[in-house]
Amino acid sequence: MRIDKFLNSVNITKRRSVAQDMLSNKVVEINNVVVKPSKNVEVGDTITIKYLNETKSYEVLQIPTTKSTPKSLQGEYIKEL
Numbered sequence: 001m002r003i004d005k006f007l008n009s010v011n012i013t014k015r016r017s018v019a020q021d022m023l024s025n026k027v028v029e030i031n032n033v034v035v036k037p038s039k040n041v042e043v044g045d046t047i048t049i050k051y052l053n054e055t056k057s058y059e060v061l062q063i064p065t066t067k068s069t070p071k072s073l074q075g076e077y078i079k080e081l
Contacts, residue, residue, distance in 0.1 A: 001040065001041055001063050001064070002037060002038055002039065002040060002041070003019070003023065003028065003030065003035055003037060003038075003039045003040070003041050003047070004016055004019040004020050004023060004037040004038075005019075005067075006041045006060075006063070006064075007019035007022075007028075007047075008068070009064045009066070009067060009068050009069055010064060010069060010074055010077045010078050011068075011069065011071050011074050012047075012049070012058070012078070019037070020037050022049065023035065023036060023037045024037070027049060027050045027051070028047065028048070028049050028050075029047070029048040029049075029050075030045050030046070030047055030048075031045055031046055032046075032048070041060055041063065042060065042063075043060055043061065043062055043063060044059070044060060045059075045060045046058070046059055046060075046081070047059075047060065047078075056080065057080070057081040058078040058079065058080055058081065059078065059079045059081055060077070060078060061076065061077055061078060061079055062076065062077055063077070064077055
C-alpha cells in the first residue's frame with residue numbers, strides 16, 4: 001500500500017491530501033529515508049513524521065485491506081515508538 005494511502009487509512013492523517021502535502025514537504029521518512037507519496041509500506045517498516053514541535057515514530061504491524069479503519073483498531077496496524 002502506498003504511504004499516502006496508509007497514513008490516511010490508519011488514521012494518522014485525516015485526509016489523503018494532508019498526507020500528500022506532508023510527503024511533498026519532506027517531513028515523512030520510512031526507515032530514515034525521506035520518501036515520495038508513491039512509496040510502498042511494508043510490515044516492519046518504521047515511519048517517522050517530523051511535526052513542528054515534535055517527532056513521532058510508528059512501526060507498521062500490518063497493512064489494512066480496506067480504505068479506512070476505525071480509530072479503535074489503530075493499534076492492530078501501527079505501534080507508536
